[in-house]
Amino acid sequence: MRYSFLSILANGLSGQKGWTPTWRDAAPKPGYDVIIVGGGGHGLATAYYLAKVHGIRNVAVIEKSVIGSGNAGRNTTIIRSNYLLPGNEPFYEWSMKLWEGLEQELNYNAMVSQRGILNLFHSDAQRDAYARRGNAMRLAGVDSKLMDKAGVRAMYPFLNFDNARFPIQGGLLQARAGTARHDAVVWGYARGADRLGVDIVQNCEVTGFLREGDAIVGVETSRGDIRAGKVAVAVAGSSSRVAAMAGLRLPMESHVLQAFVSEGLKPMVDGVITFGAGHFYISQSDKGGLVFGGDIDGYNSYAQRGNLPVIEDVCEGGMALMPRIGRLRLLRHWGGIMDMSMDGSPIIDRTPVPGLYLNAGWCYGGFKATPASGWCFAHLLATGAPHDTAGAFRLDRFRTGHLIDEKGVGAQPNLH
Amino acid sequence: MRIPCPYCGERDAHEFSYLGDATLTRPDPAAADAEQAFHDYVYLRDNPAGAHEEWWYHANGCRQWLRVTRDTRTHAISGAAPARKSGEPA
Numbered sequence: 001m002r003y004s005f006l007s008i009l010a011n012g013l014s015g016q017k018g019w020t021p022t023w024r025d026a027a028p029k030p031g032y033d034v035i036i037v038g039g040g041g042h043g044l045a046t047a048y049y050l051a052k053v054h055g056i057r058n059v060a061v062i063e064k065s066v067i068g069s070g071n072a073g074r075n076t077t078i079i080r081s082n083y084l085l086p087g088n089e090p091f092y093e094w095s096m097k098l099w100e101g102l103e104q105e106l107n108y109n110a111m112v113s114q115r116g117i118l119n120l121f122h123s124d125a126q127r128d129a130y131a132r133r134g135n136a137m138r139l140a141g142v143d144s145k146l147m148d149k150a151g152v153r154a155m156y157p158f159l160n161f162d163n164a165r166f167p168i169q170g171g172l173l174q175a176r177a178g179t180a181r182h183d184a185v186v187w188g189y190a191r192g193a194d195r196l197g198v199d200i201v202q203n204c205e206v207t208g209f210l211r212e213g214d215a216i217v218g219v220e221t222s223r224g225d226i227r228a229g230k231v232a233v234a235v236a237g238s239s240s241r242v243a244a245m246a247g248l249r250l251p252m253e254s255h256v257l258q259a260f261v262s263e264g265l266k267p268m269v270d271g272v273i274t275f276g277a278g279h280f281y282i283s284q285s286d287k288g289g290l291v292f293g294g295d296i297d298g299y300n301s302y303a304q305r306g307n308l309p310v311i312e313d314v315c316e317g318g319m320a321l322m323p324r325i326g327r328l329r330l331l332r333h334w335g336g337i338m339d340m341s342m343d344g345s346p347i348i349d350r351t352p353v354p355g356l357y358l359n360a361g362w363c364y365g366g367f368k369a370t371p372a373s374g375w376c377f378a379h380l381l382a383t384g385a386p387h388d389t390a391g392a393f394r395l396d397r398f399r400t401g402h403l404i405d406e407k408g409v410g411a412q413p414n415l416h
Numbered sequence: 417m418r419i420p421c422p423y424c425g426e427r428d429a430h431e432f433s434y435l436g437d438a439t440l441t442r443p444d445p446a447a448a449d450a451e452q453a454f455h456d457y458v459y460l461r462d463n464p465a466g467a468h469e470e471w472w473y474h475a476n477g478c479r480q481w482l483r484v485t486r487d488t489r490t491h492a493i494s495g496a497a498p499a500r501k502s503g504e505p506a
Contacts, residue, residue, distance in 0.1 A: 240463035251459040253436070254488070299434045302465040302488045307417050309430035342459045398459040412436075 003107055022187055023194035028201045031227035032060045034381055035219055037206050037242060038235040039063025040072040041182075042359055042366065044189035044200070045374020046234060046381070048106075051196035053375070054382035059198045060228075061190075062221060064205035068186030071236045074304075074336030075367040076259050076293045078272050078283065080117045080177035081142055084133045087392030087404040088345060089140040094389045095372030096142075096176060102371060108188030111181035111286065117272040118147070118155065118173050120321075122166040126276055130172040137174070145173045156273060160323055166277035177272065179283050185370060208245050209356070216246060216355035232357040232381055234373075237302065237337025239360035246353050251342040251398045252361055253411040256301035257293065258310055260333040262325070264288030273321070280317030289331055292318060296338060296364075305335045338363055340411035345404035348376050348386065349395040357381055358395060363410075420496050423478040435471035437461055438483050438499075465489055471499065 001007060001020050011018045034050060036043045039061045050056045061067070079099050081092035103110050121127045127146075134144035148170045153161060161168045190200055201223070210218035210225055218227035235242050237254045265288050274281040282292035294314035297306045311333065318325055341347060341361030346369065351358050359377045362369060376390035386393070392404055409415040417429040439462070443453035468488045473481050481499035486492065 238465075240461070241465055244462075249456075249460040249462060251461070253461050253463050254465075299486075300436070300463065300468055300470065300488050301491065303491055307429060307491070309428075399455050 003109075023190045023200055026060070026199035026201050028060060028062070028204060028221070028223050028226050029199065031218070032199070033058040033229045034232060035059075035226060035228035035230070036061045036232045036234060037219065038070075038233065038238075039067035039190075039200060039202065040070050040234065040236060041068070041186050041189065041370035042236075042362075042373045042377070043232075043234040044186060044193055045370050046232060046359070046377040047198045047200075047374075048189045048193040048196070049375045049378035050382060051193060051198055054378060056382055057197040059193075060226065061193065061198060061200050062204045062206060062219065062226070063200070063202050064222075066202050067190055067200060068183055071336040071338070071366055072182055072186045072370075074259065074334055075182055076281065076283070076291050077179045077182045077285075077367060078117065078177070078281065079112070079180050079368040080174055080272070081368075082117065082119065082133065082137055082144065082172065082174045082177065083406060084136045085404055085406050086140075088406055089137060089142065091372055091376070091389040091393070092369065093140060093142050094375070095369050098371030098375060099180065100176075102180075102185075102188070106188040106192045108184065108191060109181075110184045110188050112178065113180070113286075114176050114178040115271045115283075116173055116175045117177035117274065118152065118171040119274045120152065120159075120168050120171045120276045122163075122169060122277045124169075127169055134172050143174060143176050145175065147171045147173050155271070156269075158268075158322055158324055159273075160321060163320055166320060171276075179272065179285075180367075182367060189370075189374070206242060206245070214354055216353055228355075230355055230357060230381055232359065232377060234359040234377065236339045236360065236362060236366060239339045239358070243351075243358070246351070246356055248351060248353065250358075250360065251395075253300055253340050254302055255296040255298070255338050255340050255411065256303060256306045256335045257296045257338045257364060258306040258314070258333055258335045259291070259293035260311075260314065261285070261331050262290040262292075262328045263331050265290065265328070275317050275321040278313070278317035278320065280314060280321060282318065282321075290325065290328065296340070297335075301335075302337055303335065304337060342398060342410040343403040343405055344407050344410045346373070346393050347395050348373065348380060348390045348393040350380070351395060417491050417493070419472060419482070419484060419493060421474050421477060421480075421482060422496060422498055423480060424474065427474070427477055431474060431476040432472040432482075433475050435473065438469040438471045467494070472496070
């Protein structure tokens, strides 16, 4: 069913009885051309673009739980393309362009809101670094604007400009950045892929790989063996576990990242703001809750929950930035398992095992990358060659020395 | 999360800083396969979901390095021992 004003009107007049399920909950077939392991945003986007752009429709997305229940449902929904390095910036800008047309493309309301992201700086050195980043963005054809203190004050007068240690000197604004509704992105891609013939198989855990000689020719799952021409893995924090079934060790550690949402408020923060002297980023959801987060907890974890010291650290960052939130109560907080690659940049590449492809290493930044990650992974699977914007995301770059050192921290907790 | 420091007793984890996987051994830089071995040592991890041997430093306590065994699925800590074996030179 195509969603439109007329479909809403017709169903409103007929007691909402005409709606059909958004996608089929498929049972696995014995074989597919491509199996995508992981029913998060990246896996579903990959399936959608495989079917839409490349015409490969005999595809299954296999998810051990329900779709969107991992990091796709555990992020702070920020979308942006304010990167510095040539290996990163074109890719994230491609993602931003796909976000801008996503709802029309999918005929689904993903609530993409280009409300702008403002990265604050607090010292002369940090201003210079942000000016450099803004210039690098402009060289890549991306919008950026260096704001002085008066400009920031006009946007957000409630910030603490005179913090004794970290006075706000200005900020780098990307006006096209913003937020999107994370669940709707998952559902929209699932619906789009399903309409093109992709099977979405839930509650189907991969327990091993089917092999012929060296090559992988399918997966063993909790719902039986499924053969495939190619197996594509997009499982974020579980990447090391799945790769271990294929005998691979990855340049990656899994860490827990916490995020928070406050009780609902009237409109107060109309963009995304990041604190430059700590690690704190905040936006306001359309329901009114302030959504914010900070650093990873800093130890290996698969627990999807964190500890109090980081909560304290995040809240200290928030208080330094905007003291007016001090009496707010937290409504919820949660943790997701980040696939922290060793240079902090992602991997979209084939693996040394024939038939096995990997999409991983997204660290903190997987949500914003969802459309381009799917686009580029689909391109790699369909054509055998990396997409122009994702050519640097090689698995073997740690061996060859071509690291993408955007922040220079990777998984190492004491560098964050 | 509380870590049972062998010198200080059970202390809150925020007194400690974390280094990571304690099962890695620095390879011999003079070995013929040193380049490969250092790549594996610096970048590759087992990253297990389950028991994990890891280094913690009791920065706001006794300032000793500890080898802690922790379950990465539950954060339950089953043991902590001094990194340096007794009798070894400092």
